Amino acid sequence: MNGAYEKLVKCYECFKSRIDFKPDVAIVLGSGLGNFARTVDVKAELPYSEIEGFPVSTVPGHAGKFIFGYIGKVAVVLMQGRVHYYEGYPITDVVLPTRLMKMMGAKVLFLTNASGGINPKFHAGSLMLIKDHISCFAPNPLIGANIDELGTRFPDMTHVYDEDLQEIIKETAKENGIELFEGVYAQLTGPSFESPAEIRMLQTLGASAVGMSTVVEAIAANHMGMKICGVSCVSNLAAGMNSAPLTHEEVQEAANAVAPKFEKLLTESVLKFSAICSGAAE
Secondary structure, eight states: OOHHHHHHHHHHHHHHHHOOOOOSEEEEEOTTOTTGGGGSEEEEEEEGGGSTTOOOOOSTTOOOEEEEEEETTEEEEEEESOOOGGGTOOHHHHSHHHHHHHHHTOOEEEEEEEEEEOSTTOOTTEEEEEEEEEEOSSOOTTOSSOOTTTOOSSOOOTTOBOHHHHHHHHHHHHHTTOOEEEEEEEEOOOSSOOOHHHHHHHHHHTOSEEESSSHHHHHHHHHTTOEEEEEEEEEEEOTTSSSSOOOHHHHHHHHHHHHHHHHHHHHHHHHTOHHHHHHSOO
């Protein structure tokens, strides 16, 4: 058996032995959304440290546990604290949580993150619907022997971010008076912030925002046939866009400030996902 798949199966068996819950929607909570669980009817929690072989997040502000419960009548699993490639984990470990949530039963993956704004129209606290993505320097999680149990060798990437889910999120933002930009998200490896020259490169490539996560998770989820959507919180302008140096504290502070608006958009959108979930393939 493929080593990455064997590890995934062991994590799933550990989950099944502890938690009796089948989510329809998986939500990855980025910086600033650590308290989102308070809006959920929580039924169970599972710390990453209690799952044999599971990678544990080391980033400040990332709690490191799965939370299971309901938003309205929608069964959800929250990933409170994600794993990043820059933490030193192999890329298969970085996407293991995404794959595990699909095995739990989730049909929809809602990705969130904090990012640096490249589009000059953005400001700290802008929310951006992810329309497409660019991966720079982060290894593709599908490199190596294909895990046939999960998906095809050469998955199509034309429509990674589901258009129906995007429409729901846009409608929800409009209904709640939330300004929502749209754009292309680029993932670099981190942990250093991008240089001004790298930001100019990304501008040329057509990126609107940049961060250190999300794209590899979307690739793995797309490989497994999940319906994917994503919203990025622009917590700062990227390097070279202003004269101030970038800090993690600045990112966290800006993300926390916009959190109530972000939480509202997330909650109200997920409430409308029921029809999508019931129509999604098992």
